[in-house]
Amino acid sequence: GAVVSQHPSWVICKSGTSVKIECRSLDFQATTMFWYRQFPKQSLMLMATSNEGSKATYEQGVEKDKFLINHASLTLSTLTVTSAHPEDSSFYICSARKRGHSYNEQFFGPGTRLTVL
Amino acid sequence: GQQLNQSPQSMFIQEGEDVSMNCTSSSIFNTWLWYKQDPGEGPVLLIALYKAGELTSNGRLTAQFGITRKDSFLNISASIPSDVGIYFCAGRGAQKLVFGQGTRLTINP
Numbered sequence: 515g516a517v518v519s520q521h522p523s524w525v526i527c528k529s530g531t532s533v534k535i536e537c538r539s540l541d542f543q544a545t546t547m548f549w550y551r552q553f554p555k556q557s558l559m560l561m562a563t564s565n566e567g568s569k570a571t572y573e574q575g576v577e578k579d580k581f582l583i584n585h586a587s588l589t590l591s592t593l594t595v596t597s598a599h600p601e602d603s604s605f606y607i608c609s610a611r612k613r614g615h616s617y618n619e620q621f622f623g624p625g626t627r628l629t630v631l
Numbered sequence: 632g633q634q635l636n637q638s639p640q641s642m643f644i645q646e647g648e649d650v651s652m653n654c655t656s657s658s659i660f661n662t663w664l665w666y667k668q669d670p671g672e673g674p675v676l677l678i679a680l681y682k683a684g685e686l687t688s689n690g691r692l693t694a695q696f697g698i699t700r701k702d703s704f705l706n707i708s709a710s711i712p713s714d715v716g717i718y719f720c721a722g723r724g725a726q727k728l729v730f731g732q733g734t735r736l737t738i739n740p
Contacts, residue, residue, distance in 0.1 A: 518673075548727070557719065557730045558674070607673045618662045618681075618723050622673030 516542055518610050520623040527598055528631055534594045535626045537608030544610035547591035548620060549583060552605040564591050588613070598630045634658075637720050637731030645739050646710060652718060652734040653704040660722030660729075663696050663703040668717045668733075677718075678705070710738055 517540040527533050537547055546565050550558040562578075564570040564585035572578045582594040591610075595602055605627050609620035637654045644650060654663070662681055666674035678689050680696035680703060687694055693706045703722075707714055715738050720731040 557732045624673050
């Protein structure tokens with residue numbers, strides 16, 4: 515199998531606080547992990563791509579100082595939303611690419627719903 | 632940047648009916664993918680298409696990769712209640728996927 519988990523599945527926080535979301539590949543090594551954001555009734559928008567052991571590559575318009583990504587191991591990537599504001603409320607989804615596999619083959623996590631009050 | 636136009640945005644059908652949705656792009660993609668997303672979940676891959684003109688089936692689902700490599704369609708035959716959800720097309724660009732806006736499928740029993 516190729517299972518990707520995310521934790522937490524949902525989180526509510528106060529404006530100005532930071533929130534960390536974890537993405538884990540449970541039964542495979544993920545050399546690349548992707549972070550997406552999905553607003554209600556909208557599509558998935560790629561935020562950043564992270565390769566194990568190197569800095570993440572952010573998409574245009576995504577603030578790297580606000581959305582901190584760490585891909586410290588082949589099975590774990592974290593996204594930290596710093597100084598969160600209500601407009602950051604969204605559904606955050608990660609995906610992982612297996613070592614040696616194509617970028618077509620991304621396995622998605624179940625998502626984390628962030629609500630910033 | 633690359634964009635995918637997916638239509639229709641939503642569909643309301645009767646159980647048992649066939650469904651068709653499509654995606655078009657101004658850019659060429661070398662791979663087209665179709666995903667289904669249930670509420671509060673991540674997308675699940677349904678079909679992957681790798682060659683222009685390719686027609687691939689997965690049970691009641693059939694998808695085709697357009698000859699021009701700028702479009703793809705997904706058909707669902709004899710819909711059942713569990714087909715409800717949001718369907719996304721995705722094209723593979725340079726080391727990343729670009730998603731369409733999604734088609735929300737609602738089925739009346």
